Amino acid sequence: MTPLERRLLNEVQKDFPLQIRPFRSLGKRLGISEKRCISLLGALTERGILRAIKPVFAWKKLGFESVLVGMEVDDSSVTAVADVVGRAPGVTHNYLRKGPLNLWFTFTCESKRDASHFVKAVRALPGVKRCRKFPSLAIYKIGLVLDV
Amino acid sequence: MSRRARKAERLLASVLSAPLPLAAEPFAVAAERLGMSQQGVVDALAGLIRRGVVRRVAGILKHDKAGFRSNAMVAFLVPPRLCKKAGAAAAAFPFVTHCYWRKSYPDWPYTLYAMVHAKSKTELKRNIASLKAAVQGKDMLVLPTVKEFKKTSFDSRASL
Structure with a gap:
């Protein structure tokens, strides 16, 4: 650059x-x-450096629910599980991480019930050992501003 | 807010949340779709920002392509009553892009989460060390990013 x-x-x-x-x-x-x-x-x-210029919405203010989910998935199943999870339109972020919970995704949807249903379905996938919801209780920063 | 008002606002949001075209008049497309003037769209966005429905209008980077190749989510064990103070301390670092207090569990006691970005592994280590000193959590768990399977923005169109 x-x-x-x-x-x-x-x-x-x-x-x-x-x-x-x-x-x-x-x-x-x-x-x-x-x-x-x-x-x-x-x-x-x-060049893929700039993703988009757009308004960043606080979807919760419009009545949507959003939750972070952390899962423990067998190494041999993790790509398949990530693939299934990623196909859901409400999943906006999906990352493989090193740690006791290795697959992390965020899910935005209409209601807490929808979120629970989705988590239940995901928990039943082969290779999933644990699946936890980590809803936010307070937001201290959603900056995204990086000093390039 | 009434159901009808909420529905109207969601419709507005679904049009406005699309990426802006890189053109001299980037709000023209939304204006046409919404049957508004361009100034009307700009004013509507300003109103949404004032009310906190839109956080900001801004360029969003692919952080790895922008040179931030080493990233981690770091979770701290901070007692709930200290989360606000620790969260403010974490948020002050420019390399922290997201910071939340999240629900904890007996077998997962972490409460404060921060996304840390760096241009190298060495820099990431240094950033985490600075963060750790500022947050003063009782325990810390580093969850380095290994692979990004998906990163996109929420598309509310399916919910209209």
């Missing part, structure tokens, strides 16, 4: 202008044209 690309990524993560032509203001901050700003962001997207 060039220094300009890094500055652009740091800016776009923090303070995206809420205006009809946001890329003009964003470009101005960096001393580049709107057109150049858009093409640089397009290239960063194509």
